[in-house]
Amino acid sequence: MSLSRREFVKKGAAASAAFTILPAHVLGMRGDSGRPLAPSDKLNIVGVGVGGRGAGVLREFKGHNIIALCDVDWRYSEKAFDEYPDVKLYQRLYYDFRKMYDDLEESIDVVMCATSDHTHAVIAAQAIAMGKHVYVEKPLTHTVYESRLLTKLADKHKVATQMGNQCASDDGVRKVCEAIWSGMIGEVTKVEAFTDRPIWPQGLPRPVEEQTPHSELDWDSFLGPAPYRPYHSIYTPWNWRGWWDFGTGALGDMACHILQPVTLALNLKHAVSVLGSSTPLLTDCAPNAQRVHFKFPAREPINNIPMPALSVIWYDGGLRPDLPEGWPEGRDLNHHGGGVIFHGTRDTLIVGCYGSDPWLLSGNELPEPVSTRKITDGHYMDFIHACKESPENRRVCASDFSTAGPLNEMVVMGVLAVRLQTLNKELLWDGERMEFTNISDNEEMKIMIEDGFSIKDGHPTFDKTFTDYFNAKTFAQELIKHNYREGYTLPAMP
Ligand SMILES: NC(=O)c1ccc[n+]([C@@H]2O[C@H](COP(=O)([O-])OP(=O)(O)OC[C@H]3O[C@@H](n4cnc5c(N)ncnc54)[C@H](O)[C@@H]3O)[C@@H](O)[C@H]2O)c1
Numbered sequence: 001m002s003l004s005r006r007e008f009v010k011k012g013a014a015a016s017a018a019f020t021i022l023p024a025h026v027l028g029m030r031g032d033s034g035r036p037l038a039p040s041d042k043l044n045i046v047g048v049g050v051g052g053r054g055a056g057v058l059r060e061f062k063g064h065n066i067i068a069l070c071d072v073d074w075r076y077s078e079k080a081f082d083e084y085p086d087v088k089l090y091q092r093l094y095y096d097f098r099k100m101y102d103d104l105e106e107s108i109d110v111v112m113c114a115t116s117d118h119t120h121a122v123i124a125a126q127a128i129a130m131g132k133h134v135y136v137e138k139p140l141t142h143t144v145y146e147s148r149l150l151t152k153l154a155d156k157h158k159v160a161t162q163m164g165n166q167c168a169s170d171d172g173v174r175k176v177c178e179a180i181w182s183g184m185i186g187e188v189t190k191v192e193a194f195t196d197r198p199i200w201p202q203g204l205p206r207p208v209e210e211q212t213p214h215s216e217l218d219w220d221s222f223l224g225p226a227p228y229r230p231y232h233s234i235y236t237p238w239n240w241r242g243w244w245d246f247g248t249g250a251l252g253d254m255a256c257h258i259l260q261p262v263t264l265a266l267n268l269k270h271a272v273s274v275l276g277s278s279t280p281l282l283t284d285c286a287p288n289a290q291r292v293h294f295k296f297p298a299r300e301p302i303n304n305i306p307m308p309a310l311s312v313i314w315y316d317g318g319l320r321p322d323l324p325e326g327w328p329e330g331r332d333l334n335h336h337g338g339g340v341i342f343h344g345t346r347d348t349l350i351v352g353c354y355g356s357d358p359w360l361l362s363g364n365e366l367p368e369p370v371s372t373r374k375i376t377d378g379h380y381m382d383f384i385h386a387c388k389e390s391p392e393n394r395r396v397c398a399s400d401f402s403t404a405g406p407l408n409e410m411v412v413m414g415v416l417a418v419r420l421q422t423l424n425k426e427l428l429w430d431g432e433r434m435e436f437t438n439i440s441d442n443e444e445m446k447i448m449i450e451d452g453f454s455i456k457d458g459h460p461t462f463d464k465t466f467t468d469y470f471n472a473k474t475f476a477q478e479l480i481k482h483n484y485r486e487g488y489t490l491p492a493m494p
Pocket of ligand 1: 048049050051052053054070071072073076077095096097114115116117119137138139164165166221222224236237238239253
């Protein structure tokens with residue numbers, strides 16, 4: 001009987017499980033045994049989601065042992081697999097991360113996760129609960145609850161963590177923070193930020209035609225914890241970003257980069273309210289353009305610089321903030337895919353996407369950063385160093401989940417403001433309890449399924465189809481904490 005490639009490798013993977021590759025901690029060298037690893041010691045790393053961004057992240061971990069790879073689409077990830085001939089030779093290729101963990105738990109030191117947003121939490125939470133260090137791409141998770149959980153689990157299990165918003169380790173972010181903490185732009189009461197994304201399809205109704213996935217795509221594993229949907233090639237690879245079940249739209253895709261210097265410099269935690277609006281909002285797909293207004297309470301002063309109540313306003317899909325007064329004519333506010341304006345009482349600070357190339361509207365020079373830690377080896381190797389250090393002596397990574405978690409909570413809560421916009425009110429947010437406090441038990445809402453429009457006899461004809469009315473509170477709760485499909489669970493909240 002001939003076996004398909006998929007069956008062959010599934011069987012092979014099971015056979016290879018008999019061999020354990022000694023991980024760093026078994027050799028008595030990992031931090032939690034109290035003795036840090038020497039810089040030369042190699043970590044055993046597995047990658048989950050390697051067809052796109054994941055391949056690049058793994059390359060950054062060069063010099064370490066990439067011992068196994070997991071991807072639901074082996075055709076898309078073939079090039080990435082080819083980079084690791086030993087992994088192929090020993091048949092440590094997987095479709096399902098749960099099987100890989102079962103087979104290799106003893107051997108793994110680090111899990112790198114670069115799947116679509118909706119599976120980050122299940123992949124990372126289980127890894128952390130097994131005591132593994134995790135590098136997770138941005139946005140950290142799909143929901144607020146998942147962010148809180150990963151933050152608390154990481155703290156409980158004392159593992160090294162890093163979210164993939166690589167600019168967190170760059171000097172641009174340090175420069176922004178130190179400028180604000182020096183008082184040179186005064187008190188900040190408004191920040192505006194934008195991205196030129198989406199560059200993928202959005203604003204679409206769900207496809208009606210059901211397609212058959214190619215033979216090397218495990219569609220069920222792609223869906224993972226999400227509700228069942230028939231396969232269509234419009235979802236994966238890459239374009240899942242625009243579909244609510246799998247992605248978080250342009251805000252989720254870019255805000256963890258763009259707002260990193262904002263949340264860090266201004267010490268933001270929970271917003272107290274949020275208001276979203278957008279181009280037509282459909283049930284399944286993110287809208288083409290959005291605006292989200294977050295309000296934050298006053299915070300403790302930093303270096304005696306007051307941190308008053310603050311508005312953070314986000315724009316995407318071609319929308320942008322107004323150019324501030326005194327803007328140099330002809331200069332593009334969009335720098336590498338977006339930008340940020342910090343409106344201070346003494347000056348206006350402009351920052352590009354990824355915290356890049358900050359400058360002051362007054363023309364004054366920004367000083368070079370001196371008081372914050374310079375990350376000399378970059379975002380990826382700084383994480384690897386952290387994995388080798390004991391928890392007590394670990395230099396916390398720039399996007400350790402203790403900071404990445406709250407940033408991500410803010411971002412994915414902003415997504416909810418857009419999804420709940422037909423309630424037509426500013427939503428009040430209780431961050432500690434993870435709930436909107438002004439959606440009443442019996443409140444109802446509906447969302448557009450399709451925005452039909454045609455010209456009939458020379459007249460514009462509108463034909464909008466809506467869902468039935470449904471309970472808004474239950475819907476909001478489901479968006480904050482998903483119910484997963486059978487087979488997928490999270491560890492309890494510590
Ligand atoms: N930091 C950055 O600059 C940056 C850049 C691009 C993407 N990203 C992030 O990386 C992640 C992946 O994005 P991408 O552009 O590579 O998407 P992609 O669709 O190109 O690649 C995702 C890969 O994960 C695989 N996959 C999906 N679900 C899986 C699962 N449950 N188990 C195993 N494999 C699975 C897919 O088959 C695919 O190979 C996203 O979170 C994205 O936001 C970050």
